[in-house]
Amino acid sequence: MTIENQASSHKKSLEEDNNNNSTKQSTNKNSKKLALIPLVFLIYFEVAGGPYGEESAVGAAGPLYAILGFSIFPFIWSIPEALITAELATTFPGNGGFVIWAHKAFGPFWGSLMGSWKLLSGVINLASYPVLCIDYLKLAFPIFASGLPRYIAIFVSTLFLSFLNYTGLTVVGYTAVCLGIVSLSPFVVSSLVSIPKINPKRWISLGQKGVEKDWRLFFNTLFWNLNFWDNASTLAGEVDKPQKTYPKALFSAGLLTCLGYLIPLLAATGATPLDQEKWVDGYFADLAVVIAGKWLKIWIEIGAVLSVMGLYEAQLSSCAYQILGMADIGVVPRFFGARSKWFNTPWFGILLSTLVALAVSYLSFVDIISSVNFLYSSGMLLEFASFLWLRRKMPEVNRPYKVPLPWPGLVIMCLVPSGFLVYVMAVANKIVYLGFTWHIVTESESAKMMSLEMNDRKKIGLGLTGFGVFFSFLGIIFFFDKGLIAMGNILFVSGVTLTIGLKSSAQFFMKRSNFKGTISFGIGFFLVIIGWPILGMIVEAYGFVVLFSGFWPTVAVFLQKIPVLGWLFQQPFIRSFFDRYRGRRVPV
Template sequence: MMQQATSQLTHLLEQNQQPATPKKLHLLPLVFLIFFEVAGGPYGEEQAVGAAGPLFAILGFLIFPFIWSMPEALVTAELATTFPGNGGYVIWAHRAFGPFWGSLMGSWKFLSGVINLASYPVLCIDYLKLVIPVISSGFPHYFAVFLSTCVLSFVNYTGLAIVGYTAVTLGVLSLLPFVILTIVAIPKIEPSRWISLGQKGVKKDWRLFFNTLFWNLNFWDNASTLAGEVEHPQSTFPKALFSAGLLTCLAYLIPLLAATGAIPLNQENWVDGYFADVAEIISGKWLKFFVEIGACLSIIGLYEAQLSSCAYQILGMANLGILPQVFEVRSTHFGTPWPGILLSTLIALAVSYLNFSNIISCVNFLYSLGMLLEFASFLWLRRKLPEIERPFRVPLGPPGLIVLCIVPSGFLVYVMVVATKTVYLVSALLTVFGVLWYFSMKLCKSRMWLAFKNVEEKLADEFD
């Protein structure tokens, strides 16, 4: 009798603590979330001009999307519509090769994402300190990073739909100064400047050039972790990826053409942040200030999009039984996965106070490992599950699919080959951590120390 009463009481408590039904993401917010996952605007593309000159920079941002971004986006569109659940690439690796590889994919992608996340509040404060000098260093600087991280994370906690429409607003405002810059620059453009191979005596830095292209045009798969929160993902995801791809290419190319065509080339000046100086040269200090404000807004958008991806990846891993069920908990008011948001925020705060030049390189290495596993999962799932319904299907046969994946995989291998010994060491340690984490979770499950979903067991027969 007592057991029955306790059971009824538990049931009533669970009913009262049911999370709010989260609003689904529609097409426009998803487009801008993908845009911020990948780019966030032309901020950061300046180094391509400094490394190889205007012509190669223009050709790079014109051609590279077809040989790198398009394959990644096509793979994401097919897999996200075929397996439209939270977790994205973790689900794909799990279905293709089993729970171990799903967990390792989750470790690689989560670590790369959350450490990237840590850099955004720091960059935001770096821009704000131009207006508020007191936060340049010392305790005020650290407190400003802490406060901005907490505030931005709270916005994420208030709901993915709010984050999506915030991304739309931030996207429009951060791109507006470049629309103005382009219009003002048109009368000053000399097309002959576009075909410049660079200044004489300035050596080309191809490693910097390709890294700039690579890291300004990747992460197309990050939004796949939100697939379970998208309205009609089978039709919405392909449209959103295509629209975000077009927006990203235009956001890079048009300002680049305007800036390189309107001012004489001084290649050494083309470093991160130079667009603000270009704006001042073309139209005055007011436009430079507008570009700097746009950069700050873009960073906020990058943070919100990346945090959403990390948090819903954690939720998806709990749904798969890779992480404990506690990570499935959602806010009772907003329906957001607050344990994933909290975990991502705490790690980002810890990393944000470190010197992470080498750590960011390790993050890139881990991301490359994850992408190689993602392409392998895509090809294997085509062979393993040929009859499964694919609402969006890449229109290629096996040979074409292999070529589609091999070309971008070559760039991933290049990024890994040119890494330093420190990067190899730290990446190896983080990978070992991911392996140990999987077996520790497996031990917790077998000893029933923590509660897990049984999805993993249901799918285990596929890999025996």
Template sequence: MGLEILTENPKSPPNAPPSATVTTRKKLTLIPLIFLIYFEVAGGPYGEEPAVQAAGPLLAILGFLIFPFIWSIPEALVTAELSTAFPGNGGFVIWADKAFGPFSGSLMGSWKYLTGVINIAAFPILCIDYMQKLFPVFSSGLPRTLAILLSTVFLSVINYTGLNIVGIAAIGLGVVSLAPFLVMSLIAIPQIHPHRWLSLGQKGVKKDWNLYVNTLFWNLNFWDTVSTMAGEVENPKKTFPKALLCAVVLTCFAYIIPLMAVTGAVSVDQSEWSSGFMAVAAQTISGKWLKIWIEIGAVLSGIGLFEAQLSSCAYQVLGMSELGFLPKFFGVRSKWFDTPWVAILISTLITLGVSQMDFTDIVASANFLYSLGMLLEFASFLWLRRKFPRLERPYKVPLRMPGLVVMCLVPSAFLVVIMVIATKIVYLVSGLMTVGAVLWYFLMNYCKSKQWFKFENGGKETLSS
């Protein structure tokens, strides 16, 4: 496998893996990309309820007001700069590889991919949790297991039909799933008692900081996952920053407005604020019709979340294949839809296996692995600024190195907190997966040396200044 030596030329940046080459494929435009990012991160206020259960209304509201500034915005800024500087499928894999070499790129890819498939497994479960409120037969046993299995397979087939179909569907799903919350918030206005927002929770109820932090983190992270599809975006150097900005604003408002409406209008036992309580609150505020509408919206939101994140995982695998981290057959595209069908199939099978885990363990394990990947991502961002100071960056975070360090240190401290408060089972699961990721890197190198599989040369160049 030959090596191509590239120099740091501001007019010819080392940012063009095979996936970034000009093709005839129909590319994602701004509006579908905004809603894909939105579904990568949130998909609506479904799932924010445990923050109130864990720490009371005031801290939940403050969490969703403050956390975007210390986490979401820095992560979105890093994604905007690096996605426009290196606009190819693979995203953060490319960034870590350019910064620290192939081992870091492979490890980043494994951490983020495992995070993705673990996270995807949560969405069919959330959909069934809402459906069981309408159809109790799905509450347990074989009907629940079959519902999760069949919904996962069906949604994967939809993903196979193409990224543009998924993007257009995301727009519709986003509008329909958010509409009942807007209606509920408007109806709730006369019923709101502002003093309820100041409650720190019921007396005698111990705060669950693990649940609180993980709920905030799980609801407001994954801004960088859309970077794995950068090679499929029309004019990514201009489209990505605009889409990320719009998605950040949309996501923050979609969380905080319904949360303030419900906490201000409904007074219930704190323990009732479990996942799905928004639908119950809607019935209290307006009636059963709104409850049913929100439950339907929850299912549609879960579909959007599943489709967006499965797309990211699949195109990450495609990008890693094009970069030479995975065998060539991992990047095979469908002749009919031009989608990476092998990557979609592999991701679906892993998701089906993970879906048998407890939901709480799914969220915590995904957060832990994602934290490891994000620490490496922030380090890659800072090192690339130092390593290639003259590299063309169509969007550049307007800070010098000291400011960038501070911007990355604040969310990094939060990542460390996430990891410190993890449970033993999360340490075990995440540790085993990390060991597996390291072994996978050496296994792939061994396969290359023995020529057991064909690998692409793309992206495995040496960068020099």
């Protein structure tokens, strides 16, 4: 088939999908649609939620670079992403958002891949918000600082916030309006009070002498605080007149976000002497005491908790409606798109997102940011490619809003942020690899027995092992997709081989006591390839248990560090079972 014929067939399918989306939207039981103002604040919370969290940029690179970063980066990243979202969300106003764009541009496989990357980045990001909320609450209630009370607080707050999302997107939207106004108001007051104290010379400081610049933290902080503009696209099916509403909402949210970051940053850095090492998350509350008094600090801390609630609600809405949209276009089974009979909300999507968020809530905040940035960057590269492909090959498709640039301008608009995405993925690489695999090893007693000196080869091996587990997990989620499971197996074995070396790998797999495991793992892999993924995974699981049973003490230590679940594994009668194996040599 020629490119022209492909484009023609794609164009017809796009028009049919637009008609289908309109039909679906018109038959929704819930006649309440999301209006402009609630949508503005939902986008605002999906991207920013206030200046909370930008302090690390000053600590990493100094006031001048932080101010330049939050002034220039929106033009490099935020505006292109928002423009693409405005064009494609109004062209394809369905709940699938970016999944629909990749699906229609390159086919079902790439749509599924886009959905996986973006959904995982969304739910992992979701896990950070209850943790942040409890971190602020522990300042007033020290009982939440550690231990079982902290884990219970995270668990209960997650369930409460998820239930609010279940009551309806309109409720969430107007709640976001209230949360946004209240959480921003202390920074308006703080900025006004700071005006007489501002010394403009402090803005051009490159940082204190002797403090090394942390560019990885700097760029990750910028990226984390200014991304996720396209998340709004997954709500398109629930918005009133999306063709007219989205461009206005994105512009308004963009202006609110930029001002919400820059004005407090200029006020705080200009009004107070620089102590760079103190510029970490939460430092705005400490500065409030210097600027106005303790009353403002309390107000900012209350605003921080409310902001985190808004961030959680907006992110969960995006994830849940993305799952609904993926079910609508057949990327995942239809029941993934099940709606509540009472509120017409995607209850299955809300439940699935909440459970995954709880499962990864044990990760540190830095690991969460790096993992989110890496996965999100992968999805954005595919999104830019989808945008350019759809514009180039299907120019006649009706676009209610169109980015006002010629083709060369569009290419440049996408290439510049793409270069930055590659950089973010590169600097996030090591942390992401550690987050997936090395975190398990370094935190355990068995790691000492392995005596592995880390080098570049072993870091790559650990990364491949982590991605192997990741793709296998995806394959199981998507109903035992043989392609994803096979890819996961290949990456896992390759990663183990690189980590412990070719000779050690051969000795490990060919050891007499491991014969059953090696043969079972190989047979299971063969069954997956020939199209029997469920049976193959069962056989593989047996082989995996036989091969890696010596690592169970390491896994036990890892499980004991997970909130709520970890408390269960630390109980004496369970811990004693794992302690029997502690001290045995890891079989590598």
